[in-house]
Amino acid sequence: MKPSRIIAATAAAAITAAGLAACSESEDDDGITDITVAIDAGLEQGAIDAFNERVAQFEEANPDIDVETQEYTWTATTFTAQLAGGTLPTVFTAPFTDGRGLIERGQIADISALTAELPYAGDFNPNVAAAGSDADGNMWAVPISAYGQGLHYNRTLFEAAGLDPDAPPATWAEIRAAADQIAEATGETGYAMMTNANTGGWILTTMVYALGGRTEVIDGDTATATIDTPEMREAIDMIRQMRWDDDSMGDEFLYDWGTINQDFASGRIGMYVSGGGNYGNLFTQNALDPDDYGLTVLPLEGAESGVLGGGTLAAVSPNADAEQQAAAVEWIDFYYMEKLTVEAAAVADAQALADSGQPVGAPQLPVFDKATYDESLAWVEEYVNVPLDQMTPYTEQIFDQTLLTEPVRATQEVYAVLDPLVQTVLTDEGADVDALLEQAEADAQAAMDAAA
Amino acid sequence: MATTRTDSSRTAARAVPRTADRPGRRGPRRSSRRGGLHTLVFLLPMLIIFGVFSWFPIGRAILMSFQQTNLVTDPSFVGLENFQTVLADPLLWTAVKNTLYFALLALLFGYPIPLVAALLMSEVRRMKGLFSALAYLPVVVPPVVAVLLWKVFYDPGPEGVFNTLLGHVGLGPYAWLQDADIAMPALVLEATWAAAGGTIIIYLAALTGVDPSLYEAAEIDGAGIWHKIWHITLPQLRGILLITFILQIIGTAQVFLEPFLFTDGGPANSTVTVLLLIYRYAFTNSLGGDYGAATALSLMLAIVLALFSALYFRLTRSWSNS
Structure with missing residues (x-):
């Protein structure tokens, strides 16, 4: 080989090696640490502007950190693909139900040494903190928000049907009657239910909890599926009656979280069950008319009844190096947590949101304690722009309700097992409920055993 | 075996001197x-x-397919466990049955329609290009857009596009995608609409290769249009028909887009197909997915399709060559 060729080949190899080495570095030569942070997908421009404003404030306060935004919304399927493909943002969010599993599988970065240094590390509600902690109590993911399920309703449709929107249904029987009245008077769907992408199981479990039942019994390391229960049968009977006797559930029975939000925001649905803090998504992603909106608590009936609650964790990608992990925790603290604990941060966040026309003050449940939560609300009172008066049936009662965590063993898989059960009940008038429950219980048990 | 060895030795012996020369x-x-x-x-x-x-x-x-892996932590070999898991899944047989049902319906509607359309269009004397463009238009529409469009058509309410049209003749309203009995045919209808254009173009191209003198001779002999199609066109298209048939089978066995975007396998698993099941294995569990089971089922599907293709070409070899 000629010397010139040897030089060229050596140079090419060196450049390649240098390029590859550069790819693995998060910190530039100038000492800047690069991280990507999640921003909800599909936001209106105002919401994007507000987010970018917060990013600018963060970078100003942390000149050694460079933040890039990446559109990200947690869904079971896309999250798995991004996790496997290593394309998650450095800071991303995940539901409480996945926290322990992600930690046990080593699928998120262990930032527990960093979270332990946060000034409010010991102030979390223990039940909330557990969702992001390992068995020894080390916090790998930070709980940033919590919710209790609620009944969202369309006030305009209530009025059109002759119902009082300030006195929403307080029992399941009243929900059924109101749904029937809305469907009869307006021709729109009285009560709709999610059924797809694991949401059918989620909502059915919510109803079972509200009627006093449970879908699993945990005894030490053993989990037993309890699908065929009187409470489950009561929930299914209720759905069947609304669907087939009253014909008040409309024509669409393949809703998932996104599509039911769309139809509710466009005024096609009278009532549906979803997370109590859903107003923000309805407004920023589905152009909900605030005047239409109403929110109340779920009726709790039965001795052991409670409202299913959940929440969101902020976690760090397993691909992040030490500098990125430290920068990521700084961001979590700045963007998600300071507005709950520091008045100036809460005001800055609320002002940025309000200035760009984004909702401020949608109800949530406290991740610390109620006093801290109330205090944080008081800080931003002047910026609150959501129709809180229309949510008082929820905000005045939710703290008196028993909050129950979602099932813990193979949560999403069991929800997936329940999806076809709900779909069958809604689409087949002659559905054999006994057989469906027997099959679902066997499948749920198999999923729990596989996850053990 | 001895004979084989001897033959090989002879072959080798013949080969060596030729290169050595x-x-x-x-x-x-x-x-x-x-x-x-x-x-x-x-x-x-x-x-x-x-x-x-x-x-x-x-x-x-x-x-x-022989590993347990979440693609984040180190994988471990599990032998044939993934294959056993897949074969023991009751939903597999539902998915296989649904896929065969889709393939059968697609074959019944999707295979002859492009052929008939191409034959009719080849007979058209004027504006043939316009008809070709119209036929091919659905192929140009992005699949996701097409599905969203058809979702509007399939609106189950009386005000839905199809239900409104059928309502004029006293039919419906039908639940379309919300009814386990008709959801799959509804998917096939859209899939046929979306894919027919490409096949029509292939047939039209093949038709141009048919020697016009054959038709002229047939006309002199007094053959009508049906005789010409049956005795000249179809035999001349035999090779193309065989290829499009196997491509259709392979394509429909891998149907994913329609059940994924229209129904996500519902209602009540009535539109879960093999590929959708593979997707579910890999991605439904937000905690990492069962990529081992997903790849095991993918491998099984590939083997089945390869065997089917080999068998098909072997069985039809004489016909395609004759």
Whole structure:
């Protein structure tokens, strides 16, 4: 080989090696640490502007950190693909139900040494903190928000049907009657239910909890599926009656979280069950008319009844190096947590949101304690722009309700097992409920055993 | 076996002296002079592209089918466990049944319709280009857009597009995608609409290759249009028909887009197909997915389709050559 060729080949190899080495570095030569942070997908421009404003404030306060935004919304399927493909943002969010599993599988970065240094590390509600902690109590993911399920309703449709929107249904029987009245008077769907992408199981479990039942019994390391229960049968009977006797559930029975939000925001649905803090998504992603909106608590009936609650964790990608992990925790603290604990941060966040026309003050449940939560609300009172008066049936009662965590063993898989059960009940008038429950219980048990 | 060995030895014995006679022409130098090295250099980009984007993933998938992995932590070999898991899943047989049902319906509607359309269009004397463009238009529409469009058509309410049209003749309203009995035919209808254009173009191209003198001779003999189609057109298209048939089978066995976007396998698993099940194995569990089971089922599907294709071509070889 000629010397010139040897030089060229050596140079090419060196450049390649240098390029590859550069790819693995998060910190530039100038000492800047690069991280990507999640921003909800599909936001209106105002919401994007507000987010970018917060990013600018963060970078100003942390000149050694460079933040890039990446559109990200947690869904079971896309999250798995991004996790496997290593394309998650450095800071991303995940539901409480996945926290322990992600930690046990080593699928998120262990930032527990960093979270332990946060000034409010010991102030979390223990039940909330557990969702992001390992068995020894080390916090790998930070709980940033919590919710209790609620009944969202369309006030305009209530009025059109002759119902009082300030006195929403307080029992399941009243929900059924109101749904029937809305469907009869307006021709729109009285009560709709999610059924797809694991949401059918989620909502059915919510109803079972509200009627006093449970879908699993945990005894030490053993989990037993309890699908065929009187409470489950009561929930299914209720759905069947609304669907087939009253014909008040409309024509669409393949809703998932996104599509039911769309139809509710466009005024096609009278009532549906979803997370109590859903107003923000309805407004920023589905152009909900605030005047239409109403929110109340779920009726709790039965001795052991409670409202299913959940929440969101902020976690760090397993691909992040030490500098990125430290920068990521700084961001979590700045963007998600300071507005709950520091008045100036809460005001800055609320002002940025309000200035760009984004909702401020949608109800949530406290991740610390109620006093801290109330205090944080008081800080931003002047910026609150959501129709809180229309949510008082929820905000005045939710703290008196028993909050129950979602099932813990193979949560999403069991929800997936329940999806076809709900779909069958809604689409087949002659559905054999006994057989469906027997099959679902066997499948749920198999999923729990596989996850053990 | 002894005979085979002897035959091989003879072959080798014959081969050795031939190369030994011309020692100066052996080796890479000769290959380079004759263009072999150049060929290799020009092939290299394609070999790399295929290697990186096709063969390596295929090899990796085969490997993964014997592993338990979440693609984040280290994998572990589990032997045939993934295959056993898949075969023991009751939903597999639902998915296989649904896929066969889709394939059958697609064959009944999707196979003859493009052929008939192409034959009719080939008879058209004017504006043939316009008809070809119209037929091909659905292929140009992005699949996701097409599905969203058809979702509007399939609105189950009385005000839905199809229900409104059918309502004028006293039919419906039908629940379409919300009814387990008609959801699959509804998917086939859209899939046929979306894919027919491409096949029509293939048939139209093939029809131009049919010798016009055959038709002229048939006309002189007094043959009508049906006789001409049956005795000239179809036999002349035989090779293309065989290929499109097997492509249709392979394509429908891998149907994913329609059940995924229209129904996500519902209602009540009535539209879960094999590929959707593979997707569910891999991605439904937000905690990492069962990539082992997903690749195991993918491998099984590939083997079944390969065997089917081989058998099909073997059985139809005489027909296509005759």
